[in-house]
Amino acid sequence: LxxxxxxxxxxxxxxxxxxxxxxxxxxxxxxxxxxxxxxxxxKIKNKVITIMAGDHGVVEEGVSAFPQEVTPQMILNFLSGGAGINVLARHAGAKIVCVDVGTAADVFHPDLIIKKVRRGTDNISRGPAMTREEAIKAIEVGIETAWNEIDKGADILGTGDMGIGNTTPSSAILAVYSDEPLEKLVGRGTGINDERLKLKIKAINRALEINQPDPNDPIGVLSKVGGLEIGAIAGCILGAASRRIPVVIDGFISTAGAIIAAKIEPLCTNYMIASHSSEEPGHKTMLKLLGLEPMLSMRMRLGEGTGAALAFNLVEAALKxxxxxxxxxxxxxxxxxx
Amino acid sequence: LxxxxxxxxxxxxxxxxxxxxxxxxxxxxxxxxxxxxxxxxxKIKNKVITIMAGDHGVVEEGVSAFPQEVTPQMILNFLSGGAGINVLARHAGAKIVCVDVGTAADVFHPDLIIKKVRRGTDNISRGPAMTREEAIKAIEVGIETAWNEIDKGADILGTGDMGIGNTTPSSAILAVYSDEPLEKLVGRGTGINDERLKLKIKAINRALEINQPDPNDPIGVLSKVGGLEIGAIAGCILGAASRRIPVVIDGFISTAGAIIAAKIEPLCTNYMIASHSSEEPGHKTMLKLLGLEPMLSMRMRLGEGTGAALAFNLVEAALKxxxxxxxxxxxxxxxxxx
Known part of the structure; x- marks a missing residue:
């Protein structure tokens, strides 16, 4: 700075x-x-929300309230303009870009950027999510996406995510870097019931035991208990920071990506702007780890970049x-x- | 509703x-x-921030970091477009209206609405701020202002205030309705030092002792330990609610006005929308008293309606x-x- x-x-x-x-x-x-x-x-002229999409093998443990087919369905919803992020991005005057980093299904749409590293991760409660090479590739997809948008004139980015089950790997990443008990770090995601919440905590516990992620090796953490879209979000932040472009961080999944990015290159936190405080209980702990302070407390837990989109207005207010x-x-x- | x-x-x-x-x-x-x-x-088409201005006799106790002459100076600043609220209202696409309900000085400007009930209040630490009739007049100024703007097409209002020293009567009003110790309810306003903070707490303590405000008589509370602009804010809220128009409540002073309004007519809280959580420590308690939840936590403590102006964007987002x-x-x- x-x-x-x-x-x-x-x-x-x-x-x-x-x-x-x-x-x-x-x-x-x-x-x-x-x-x-x-x-x-x-001045801020071109605001872009990058939505990274990926799937998660761990959904077979019953950790989500929605079926995996919702990931591609929502991608198509983003690209036809009907999702929450579309409404809030239009409201903010921001463009959205959607990247398939690793959905399980085949999704096609002329506006979809297809950079599939693999078809979803493996079940983290039984082994690593992906190989180290795949984790690096996912990060590279994010870097490329950020650079591409910056080359086209973006002067501020916002992160977004889509991936049924992705609060589970996000909580697992947080658990690697926090001393708090797992019960305090794991939330209900899209709104799971008590039974599923127990399955989720159990799955994360097993993921940590089986994979033994090393906090000092953030790419290792990503490959063992993370997700493809989480890696791409980390890459997007690293790519923006490398070009001195600010990045507004969305909620729980985006902040998990931000932690990976900050562990790879601590200086990139200088370019991060926190948007909102998510309803996920662990989000506050994540933001504290990064030394970031959220501006909005809306009880939101949708992801997609919706919090980041709302925060653009506040950044513009500050500049005025x-x-x-x-x-x-x-x-x-x-x-x-x- | x-x-x-x-x-x-x-x-x-x-x-x-x-x-x-x-x-x-x-x-x-x-x-x-x-x-x-x-x-x-x-749909929201016409957003209006009503800034109520008044002075406070209690400033002679040394409770503020700014001299009283700043009240009229800032009114002129509002009317020439250079204040914080001007920037944030323009950003929100909102109009501002400034009403002199009771400044101590003479202020003239073609755009200033002059409805001076009296030249500032008396020192609340030595007696009542104003008579009961003056308190009612101040509330009526607020009602008239709201009705006027609604007649001209306003479909949402935001409250704003200007008045050097006005966190002191606002804290006194809060103290009437809260069981918490005064030290937890009184803050540093525009940024007073420890010495002035002690004077401020002492002045409020004396104001409560001498005036013995009765919680069941909100107009009495306003006349004894309140302020003219606080009364006008209460009136503005009552006037908006009576016409089924929503009002976005700004920070500490506006919320003190909202408490008076709610004690006069509890149903008007249905029309209140909380904007931000102020840096004043007592603000959270005020919002809790009203059952309102703030959306922004920006560490702001400027007043003028700045928090309300920022929140308009969120109301519009919700409607979209x-x-x-x-x-x-x-x-x-x-x-x-x-």
Whole structure:
């Protein structure tokens, strides 16, 4: 991050007609954006949500409330404009890009980017999700996607995901990096009942026991207990950071990807902007691990990038605050007494 | 609220291509808006932030970090477009209306609505803020303002405030309705130091002792330890509710006004939408008293209606979700297993 632009941004914010720091995270965002974009008044013109899709072998343990066929069905829904993310991306003026990194079924659509690394992962409660090579490939798909969009003019990205069962590997990744008991880290995903929740915790416990993921080897963690779309999300973040482009992180699955990215290259957290606090109980712990603070608390748990899409509006608000507000001198307003 | 429209809204939301309830507060908002507007797909066209301004005799106790002259200076800043609320209202596509309910100085501007009930309140730590008649007049100013804007086509209002020292009467109002110790309810407002914070707590303690406000007499509470702009905010909410128009509640001062409004007519909480959770420590307690849940946690403490302005975008997002998302049938997506 560019320290000089950040210092200038801070100084300007302190001279605007408001008590110092009183716009909270909006001010922090303006400073961060100045640091990322290396200018005081950056503009955002092209917002893109990248939705990474993949399937999960662990669904055979009964961990999800929806059948696996919903993954390709929802991809087609994204591409015909009827999903939650379509509505919220349109509302935010953002484009969506959908990438098949590893669905189990064959999905075709002229707008779908097909980069299938493999047909879904293996069941993590019985062995590794994928090979190390496949994990690296999934990350590379994400990097390529980010670079492609940046080449086409994207100046901010938002992460999104689709994959029935993907809160299970996300919880497993979190468990590798958190000391809290599994019961506190595992939630109901799309809305499973008590019985399925027990199966889910059991499956994650077994996944950790059988695979023995090493926290110091994030690519190993991804390949053993992760998912293809989670790897691609990590790659998308790494790709954006490498090109100094900010990335708005969506909810639980996206933040699992962000943890993998941060463990591979800690500096990439500088480019992350947290959006919302998910209804998944472990999400707060994830954000804490990354040192990120969410702006929205909407009790959302849909994924797809819906939280990221809502947060774009707040990033834009922050950029307008620093560029459009009057200073104390300009407005003839008296300053603080102490 | 119209129960039939709310039931229809809930049914439609449950059929959209997402796990039931997974868009959290966005779904609750869509249901609430259907109940308020008595239709399934209401539209918001005209958003208005009403900024109520007044001064506070209690500032002579040294409770604020800014001098009283800042109240009229900021009013002129609002009217020339340079304040935080101007930037965020423009960003939201909302109009602002500024009403002088009781500033101490004379302020003139062609766009300022002058409805001065009196020149600032008296020092609440030495006696009542105003007479009962003045408190009623302040509320009436708010009702008139709301009705005026609704007559001109406003279909959603947001509350805003300006008044140096106004976290002090707001904390006093909260203290009347909360059992928590004063230290937990009183914050640093615009950013006072430890010394001023002690003076502020002392002033509020004395205000409560001398005035003995009766919780069962909200107009009495307003006249004894409140403020003119707080009364006008309460009136604005009552006026909006009486015309079935939703009101987005801003931060600490606005929520103090909302408490007075709710104590006068409990049904008006049906028309309230909470925006953000303020940095003022007592704000969470206020929202709990009203049964409201904030959507944004931005560490903001500026007032002026800035939080309400940011929340308009979320209300609009909720209305688009219910009207634009595809159902499971339309999109050919399989439903939940259980």
């Amino acid at each position: 560019d320290e000089i632009s950040m210092k200038k941004a801070k100084e300007r914010l302190d001279n605007l007609t408001k008590p110092r720091g009183s716009l909270g995270i909006l001010e922090d965002l303006a400073v961060k954006m100045a640091g990322i974009k290396r200018e005081l008044y950056p 605050i620093i560029s459009e507000m009057a200073t104390f001198d300009e407005a003839g307003v008296s300053g603080q007494l102490e | 119209d129960e039939i429209s709310m039931k229809k809204a809930k049914e439609r939301l449950d059929n959209l291509t997402k796990p039931r309830g997974s868009l959290g507060i966005l779904e609750d908002l869509a249901v609430k808006m259907a109940g308020i507007k008595r239709e399934l797909y209401p 979700i219910i009207s634009e998302m595809a159902t499971f049938d339309e999109a050919g997506v399989s439903g939940q297993l259980e």
